[in-house]
Amino acid sequence: MANVIGIDIGGQSAKLGLVTPDGQIIGQCVVSSLQNSIDEFLSVLTEAIMNLSAKSTAPVTGIGIGVPNGNYHRGTVEYAPNLKWAYVDGKPAVINLAHLISEKTGIPVRLTNDANAAAMGEMTYGIAKGMKDFIMITLGTGVGSGIVIDGKIVYGHDGFAGELGHVCIVPDGRKCNCGLNGCLETYCSATGVARTTRELLVSDSRDSSLRKYDIDTISAKEVFNAAKEGDALAIDIFKYTGRLLGRAMADFIKFSAPQAIVLFGGLSKAHELFHDDMVKAMNDNLLKVWQNKVQVLYSSLKESDAAILGASALAW
């Protein structure tokens, strides 16, 4: 008998889970991922791994990691704009993360893109159980994606497939951290909602409870709360977000014709505020063969369990 550790690394924090062979998470911890250097991040993460391992009654034989811009083939994190510890000389760099962690812990490490890990978790234990063709879209600080075709994660020629957060949905649109313009993630992530809010508070003259916040630091959470209390401007922000996301989803369907699109991540918890507009925009932008046929589902796994479980599947 043995256990593994699954790790879900995001822009704000890293969540670790000790996982049994039958997919039970028997221990968890969360650490910050806001460090400004790989050495600091490694030190924090390694300590957490060691603490969690110490709780395991069976040997920990592997570590699986889901991380933005993670490369399955190479074990690297490459040019991740949202991970400050992955910057070198002020610019996103290539970090040989699997190797570094393995060296520090003595445990073999596999890693993949965070959204691929979530898709694996959802396919193995969650809402997409039994599905062979689906697309997982993670709506968090950024937008990630994991694409499953014929029962397998799509890695592509170089291991980087599934960067749907950086598909252009508004030509010459908002500047993205990645350097491009008009990326899906600049509109349909938590930070995208905040950007839309900042734009609308300037261009729209309607009264709104959102005007009491500092325009430069307003967050999606505050917009969510305002919308829930009936603020018309806040409601429109989520409807706009839904329409853009739905149009993007329609284009993804034209690529791989999935059975379902599974939404996941912080912003997806606000789906009651954008679901209808998103699904309508999706169907309005689909060819007749797909209209009203592609399911839109939400992750059924608790919090970051999908990513932790998916990452753990890499470690076996």
Next chain:
Amino acid sequence: MANVIGIDIGGQSAKLGLVTPDGQIIGQCVVSSLQNSIDEFLSVLTEAIMNLSAKSTAPVTGIGIGVPNGNYHRGTVEYAPNLKWAYVDGKPAVINLAHLISEKTGIPVRLTNDANAAAMGEMTYGIAKGMKDFIMITLGTGVGSGIVIDGKIVYGHDGFAGELGHVCIVPDGRKCNCGLNGCLETYCSATGVARTTRELLVSDSRDSSLRKYDIDTISAKEVFNAAKEGDALAIDIFKYTGRLLGRAMADFIKFSAPQAIVLFGGLSKAHELFHDDMVKAMNDNLLKVWQNKVQVLYSSLKESDAAILGASALAW
């Protein structure tokens, strides 16, 4: 020993080839596909199949077909806007083409999307030989695509994957035959080039040899000839087409991270006029991990041989 027949059905014509087990096309013929009913089309196609079969020294044991909107799983052509014989009551309908041809000829029939057939041909006999991850884009009357991931054609949940010609590249852009707006095919096909020309002849006041043509019937071929003779307006039309296509290709790469994009079809023969702008736009719109790394190739197979050979591969 046995032979098969590979058929490439397009908006203007159907090309048939008698193919040996080692991939030699030993007989060919072309018939019109402009008929207005399935009965007329079937009658013409069946006669051509029978004539070609009669030339075979070995029994013809199968027919493989590449056709726009072809469904591999169901053997149907579904809602094909560019095939007039596939309309019922003035609207694109579902035609059980594989079954109908098999019934008339007594030969088993398999079919797929025309671009998938071309991709299979290119992967088996052409420029993509040995590649496991590539995207084939056919630039003809419309725009089609065949996506190969890990050595296999992507069919998706319902058999319709790979409709990249209908991805939206200009939100609220040109009306497409499919009913949507801003589809890649309304800009980057032969008909798209003609539409760009019509728009530019109105909005751009420059002198141009294109002004001698009837604006309503001008074709991509005439624009090509003018560009080759140095007409500045005609040259700009191809550069514009290239920029839009390159931007779209960048988004496709974000999905499946292919080793190469292979271009095919009538318009691709004009590539000297748009290649540089297309490749620049593609790289300008790619994440750093892919910049200057994805090959752009052109079909190496003669005329419609790729589609005929690919379709024939279905029949074995």
